[in-house]
Amino acid sequence: MISRPTVDIVIPVLNEEGSLPICLEKLLEYIKSQPRYEWNITIADNGSTDLTGQIGQDFSKNNLNISYLYLSEKGRGRALKYAWAESNCDVMVYMDVDLSTNLNALISLVDSIYVDNFDLCVGSRLSQESKVVGRKMIREVMSRGYNLLINILFPFNGFSDAQCGFKGVSNKVVNNILPYIKDNEWFFDTELLLMCKYNSMSLKEIPVYWKDDPDTRVKIISTIWKDIKGLFRLRFMGFNKEF
Secondary structure, X not given: XXXXXXXXXXXXXXXXXXXXXXXXXXHHXXXXXXXXXXXXXXXXXXXXXXXXXXXXXXXXXXXXXXEEXXXXXXXXXHXXXXXXXXXXXXXXXXXXXXXXXXXXXXXXXXXXXXXXXXXEEEEEOOOOOOEEEOOOHHHHHHHHHHHHHHHHHOXXXXXXXXXXXXXXXXXXXXHHOHHHOOOOOOOHHHHHHHHHHHOOOOEEEEEOEXXXXXXXXXXXXXXXXXXXXXXXXXXXXXXXXXX
């Protein structure tokens, strides 16, 4: 029997007892329609104190292609670093538990890595071909302002939307870039992209259909401020790895 290429979808979660079951049911339904790949779903729980852990463990017991990981410390970047480093799949993906990005883009994301041999593929809400629904003006302005700042500090970076929670990477990125990323929180995404470009990794950006989650708990102002400090760290203190 010919083995199929493997994909690991990592879902970072923190106190998502309401959203997690909905997310997993939709993902399980989707991957059944995509038999070209062998799919694994990893729930990366970074410090939940509600029923998220119990729900994740129950799903992993009842579904062979779902795994549950628990980290006592918070941080989306920390969860992704650990989950991707533990994976032995051909393609590693992550997406937000609210599934703001429509799953129709998932196969394009994976194909870009496995078939087209890109090292990194990212979804962009700011692409002309993308459709964004229900996003508040303040979030749109701050997102565009942040990405403009990235382009000023790091011109010709090759991407337009650093923080979209929909990304895929190859083993090459996991082995050679991931260990050198310092940030363990929301700036992880931007640092990953810039580190990849700095080290000449091939990057592809794809348009997405994205629907805003009105229940988001991201603290926009403090997150943006930390991201800005991260940008200045990379710009003036340099990158951790060059090869």
